[in-house]
Amino acid sequence: DIQLTQSPSSVSASVGDRVTITCRASQVISSWLAWYQQKPGKAPKLLIYSIFNLQSGVPSRFSGSGSGTDFTLTISSLQPEDFATYYCQQANSFLSFGGGTKVDIK
Amino acid sequence: EVQLVESGGDLVQPGGSLRLSCAPSGFTFRNYWMTWVRQALGKGLEWVANIKQDGSEKYYVDSVRGRFTISRDNAKNSLYLDMNSLRAEDTAVYYCARGYYHYDTWGQGTLVIVSS
Numbered sequence: 001d002i003q004l005t006q007s008p009s010s011v012s013a014s015v016g017d018r019v020t021i022t023c024r025a026s027q028v029i030s031s032w033l034a035w036y037q038q039k040p041g042k043a044p045k046l047l048i049y050s051i052f053n054l055q056s057g058v059p060s061r062f063s064g065s066g067s068g069t070d071f072t073l074t075i076s077s078l079q080p081e082d083f084a085t086y087y088c089q090q091a092n093s094f095l096s097f098g099g100g101t102k103v104d105i106k
Numbered sequence: 107e108v109q110l111v112e113s114g115g116d117l118v119q120p121g122g123s124l125r126l127s128c129a130p131s132g133f134t135f136r137n138y139w140m141t142w143v144r145q146a147l148g149k150g151l152e153w154v155a156n157i158k159q160d161g162s163e164k165y166y167v168d169s170v171r172g173r174f175t176i177s178r179d180n181a182k183n184s185l186y187l188d189m190n191s192l193r194a195e196d197t198a199v200y201y202c203a204r205g206y207y208h209y210d211t212w213g214q215g216t217l218v219i220v221s222s
Contacts, residue, residue, distance in 0.1 A: 034208035036151075043201055043212035044143075044151065055210065087151055091207040094165065095141075095153040 002027050002090050004098035012106040019075040021101045023088035028068050032091035035064055035073045038100075039084045047086075048073065078103070108132040108211050110202050115216030122192050126216055128185035128202030136160075136180040139206035142187050144198040145215075152198075155187065156206060170196075192220045 003026040013019050023033070033051045036044040046055045048064035051071060061076040075082055083105055088098040114126040128140070141156040155166045155176040164176050175188040185202055197220045203209035 032207045036209075038151075043214055044209075045212075046208060046210045049208040049210075089151075089153075089208065094167075095156070097143075097151040097153065100150045 002029065002093045002096055004088055004090055004096055006086075006088060006098035006101050008101060009099065010102040010104065012104055013078050014106045015078055015080055017078045017106075019078050019082075019103060021073045021086055021088075021103075023066075023071045023073070023098050025069045025071070025090060025092075027093065029071075029090050029092040033064075033066070033071050034089045034091075035062075036087045036089065037082075037084045038087065044087065075103075108204075110204065110211055110213035112200065112202050112213040112216040115200065115218045117219045117221065118192055119222050120193060120220055122220070123188070123190045124192065124218060126187040126189070126200055126202075126218070128187075128213055130183055130185070130204070133204070133211075135178075135183045135185075138204050140176075140178060140185045141203045141205065141209060142176060142185075143201045143203055143209070143212075144196075145201070146195075146198045149198075154200070157185070189218070192218075194220050196220050 005024045007022050031050050035048040038044040052064045063074050065072050085100045085102045109131045111129045142154040157164045157176045173191045177186045199215040201215045202213045204211040
């Protein structure tokens with residue numbers, strides 16, 4: 001099974017900051033890597049799929065990149081509604097999620 | 107509007123059984139893989155099981171294989187998760203979600219508590 005390790009586990013940032021979250025896989029992932037945002041008490045929301053494809057309705061300040069075993073979610077200019085926990089997820093071999101990265105207010 | 111609504115969560119004793127249901131609307135259910143994902147309180151997401159469009163393929167995380175059964179009834183537009191031999195570590199919010207490689211639609215979740 002593929003293990004996903006996210007870093008950092010938490011980050012404090014201010015509105016307008018650029019935030020980068022990393023997801024490292026224990027094996028090579030072809031293209032089935034997605035990112036989700038989850039706010040307290042709510043279901044996760046799909047942001048990015050297949051490494052870099054922006055889900056419909058998601059603001060363009062979110063972007064995904066990477067290849068092989070290293071992947072990144074970037075928020076180019078953090079907005080108040082972006083404070084949340086973010087998860088990566090792979091579907092290359094069975095399915096698994098990363099441990100999450102909490103983005104909170106600095 | 108594309109929507110998923112879970113139901114069936116409850117307080118159950120260790121060793122007990124429970125059936126969760128998921129009711130889709132706003133899309134053609136029989137055309138999609140469907141998935142159950144769970145989240146223990148304050149913890150991360152864990153994929154539990156998924157099922158192919160026609161129910162011919164089903165996959166489970168190791169920790170529930172042999173105890174949980176995913177199924178669907180395309181005629182009734184329903185997804186199910188039958189949970190047996192429940193353990194304390196199965197306590198979580200259970201979400202149904204649409205898709206296989208990624209999940210573009212999620213329900214609001216239903217809470218299962220396994221405790222004596």
